[in-house]
Amino acid sequence: AQTVTQSQPEMSVQEAETVTLSCTYDTSESDYYLFWYKQPPSRQMILVIRQEAYKQQNATENRFSVNFQKAAKSFSLKISDSQLGDAAMYFCAREGAQKLVFGQGTRLTINP
Amino acid sequence: DAMVIQNPRYQVTQFGKPVTLSCSQTLNHNVMYWYQQKSSQAPKLLFHYYDKDFNNEADTPDNFQSRRPNTSFCFLDIRSPGLGDAAMYLCATSRDGQGPQYFGPGTRLTVL
Numbered sequence: 001a002q003t004v005t006q007s008q009p010e011m012s013v014q015e016a017e018t019v020t021l022s023c024t025y026d027t028s029e030s031d032y033y034l035f036w037y038k039q040p041p042s043r044q045m046i047l048v049i050r051q052e053a054y055k056q057q058n059a060t061e062n063r064f065s066v067n068f069q070k071a072a073k074s075f076s077l078k079i080s081d082s083q084l085g086d087a088a089m090y091f092c093a094r095e096g097a098q099k100l101v102f103g104q105g106t107r108l109t110i111n112p
Numbered sequence: 113d114a115m116v117i118q119n120p121r122y123q124v125t126q127f128g129k130p131v132t133l134s135c136s137q138t139l140n141h142n143v144m145y146w147y148q149q150k151s152s153q154a155p156k157l158l159f160h161y162y163d164k165d166f167n168n169e170a171d172t173p174d175n176f177q178s179r180r181p182n183t184s185f186c187f188l189d190i191r192s193p194g195l196g197d198a199a200m201y202l203c204a205t206s207r208d209g210q211g212p213q214y215f216g217p218g219t220r221l222t223v224l
Contacts, residue, residue, distance in 0.1 A: 035212055045155070045202065045215035091154055098143060098162060098209030102154035 004094050006103035013082045014111050020067075021077045021106045023092030029053075033095040034068065036077045039105075040088040048090070051075065084110050115139070116216035118203050124222045125193050133188040133219045135203030143209045144186040146178060147202040149218070155202055161186060162209060190221075198223045 004025045013019035025034070036048040051059045051068050059066050063080045079086055087110045092103040117136045125131040135144065143162050147155035159168045161180040175197070177189040190197055200220050204213040 033211055037215075044217045045204075047212050047214070050212055089152070095210060098160065098167075098206070099145075099157055100213055105152070105154055107152070 004092055004101050004103040006090075006092055006106050008106045009104070010107045010109070012109040012111055013079075015082055015084060017082055018078060018080045019082055019108065021079075021090055021092075021108070023075045023077070023103055025073050025075060025092070025094045025101075025103075027073070027094060027096060029096060034066075034075045035093045035095070035100070036064070036066070036075075037091045037093060038086075038088045039091065040085075043088075045091075049077065079108075082110050084112060086110055116203055116205055116214055118201075118216035118219050120219060121217060122220050122222070124224060125190075126224050127194065128192045131190050131193055131221065133190075133201050133203075133221070135186045135188070135216055136184050137203075137205045138184070139205055139207075139214065140183065141205035141207050141214075142183075143206040144180060145202075145204040145206070145213060146176075146186070146188045147204065148197075149200045149202055158188070193221070193223045195223050197221065 032053045034051045037045050038048045039045045049059050049061045049064050058068050065078045067076045089105045089107050091105045093100040119134045145160040146158045149155040158172045175191050180186045200218045202218045203216040206213045
């Protein structure tokens with residue numbers, strides 16, 4: 001089975017600091033999409049950032065950026081200048097066959 | 113704003129009493145998905161529609177059915193809810209099955 005693995009069930013960071021969430025995945029495709037989604041407690045799943053596998057340049061969205069290593073099948077999310085509103089469950093996902101394969105999630109806590 | 117809407121946000125039903133959850137979208141996307149999400153877990157795909165083509169996941173119980181009468185609406189029917197079906201049910205859409213999925217706020221189902 002093609003899987004997505006998030007090895008950190010929980011992470012915490014001090015407000016204003018930087019944190020990196022890890023994700024590795026398995027695929028036999030050469031072109032695909034990767035995503036990070038954020039799900040705050042009891043709130044909606046929101047797309048944070050996307051990466052197309054054929055693009056070598058790492059995606060960036062304001063304070064959020066990724067480190068995409070295609071050969072290593074690694075797709076980590078870096079959050080800079082962490083804010084209290086960043087506290088959430090973060091899911092890494094890979095697109096394939098019209099579906100998303102999700103990782104297990106990483107619960108991120110922001111310490112004031 | 114274009115969006116994915118789910119109704120109701122909270123649904124309480126009795127064991128064995130059929131229930132229908134609703135999803136609508138104003139994004140005009142071709143693909144609509146239904147997920148089941150239990151506490152602190154990743155969403156689990158139940159099935160999806162590409163236009164009118166229904167795609168069931170192999171491990172989705174027969175108790176779960178879906179209808180998509182038009183592009184904008186999709187319904188999840190649970191024919192005989194059991195206690196184990198208590199969960200958050202998420203609807204999502206995608207333009208063409210590639211690229212990101214956009215999620216609704218979810219319906220939290222309680223089974224008494």
